[in-house]
Amino acid sequence: MVRVRGLHKKYGDFTAVDHIDLDVPRGEVFGVLGPNGAGKTTTLRMITGLIAPDRGDVVIDGHDLGREPVNARRVTGFIPDRPYVYDKLTTLEYLRFIGGLYKMKANHVADRIDELLTLFGLKEWADSLIESFSHGMKQRLVFCGALLPEPSVLVVDEPMVGLDPRGHRLIKSLFRELVADKKMSILLSTHTLEVAEEVCDRIVIINHGRIVARGSLGELRLESGQTDGNLEQVFLRITEESQAERDQAVAERFGHEPGERS
Numbered sequence: 001m002v003r004v005r006g007l008h009k010k011y012g013d014f015t016a017v018d019h020i021d022l023d024v025p026r027g028e029v030f031g032v033l034g035p036n037g038a039g040k041t042t043t044l045r046m047i048t049g050l051i052a053p054d055r056g057d058v059v060i061d062g063h064d065l066g067r068e069p070v071n072a073r074r075v076t077g078f079i080p081d082r083p084y085v086y087d088k089l090t091t092l093e094y095l096r097f098i099g100g101l102y103k104m105k106a107n108h109v110a111d112r113i114d115e116l117l118t119l120f121g122l123k124e125w126a127d128s129l130i131e132s133f134s135h136g137m138k139q140r141l142v143f144c145g146a147l148l149p150e151p152s153v154l155v156v157d158e159p160m161v162g163l164d165p166r167g168h169r170l171i172k173s174l175f176r177e178l179v180a181d182k183k184m185s186i187l188l189s190t191h192t193l194e195v196a197e198e199v200c201d202r203i204v205i206i207n208h209g210r211i212v213a214r215g216s217l218g219e220l221r222l223e224s225g226q227t228d229g230n231l232e233q234v235f236l237r238i239t240e241e242s243q244a245e246r247d248q249a250v251a252e253r254f255g256h257e258p259g260e261r262s
């Protein structure tokens, strides 16, 4: 499970993530939604330990990321928004390299690789150089690499980019299968709201680095007043309302600056 408390990150004077609290139990797909620049990637990268927060705590399966970074990362799989892979390796070399990093036993690595390449339709490219792969094939390979060590927490940033419709279907059903036996938690950020609607048990909506709504789709519908709406309608209503509240707060604050009063 994932427990996040008071996560905060500034870039210079700009606050990218502002006091985020999250709890993701095992067996749950948890969606992190928000407009461009809302702070989703920064939040997910802090949860995986790739960016250090200015303040706040992240605990992964009982391991505090600040105090036990290796133990916390050992159980975390990360699929970033762009597939960074070593182009000059073959599929097998790349996956064996990952197995080595996680100190997996060679026969277990071989079994897992076979299983994952079959699942992701890459078996016939096992000996091909990654540089010959399309964007979607690289994305499938990144999924294989992240799942190889059987993480208990999977953090996924924009998983659908580059995938064809068959890939979309595979990933959506895979997410539900991975959490079905309650051994894994998935934290997922996406702009593809149809995917979030289909796979997420609960959702937070972030805007300007802050959580502006959280709950199941049903709860978000109630909160937004869009009781029959789909997630897109609910998302647009909530983000528009939070933007209007923010604009009003800024106007009130700066509209009453001493120098501007008559």
Ligand SMILES: Nc1ncnc2c1ncn2[C@@H]1O[C@H](COP(=O)(O)OP(=O)(O)OP(=O)(O)O)[C@@H](O)[C@H]1O
Pocket: 011, 016, 034, 035, 036, 037, 038, 039, 040, 041, 042, 043
């Ligand atoms: N390294 C950095 N230096 C300065 N500002 C940054 C840096 N990384 C992110 N930001 C800023 O922090 C804010 C949040 O960025 P982030 O990438 O987390 O947003 P996001 O919600 O993932 O957006 P998108 O949906 O467009 O991918 C943005 O305004 C971005 O410009």
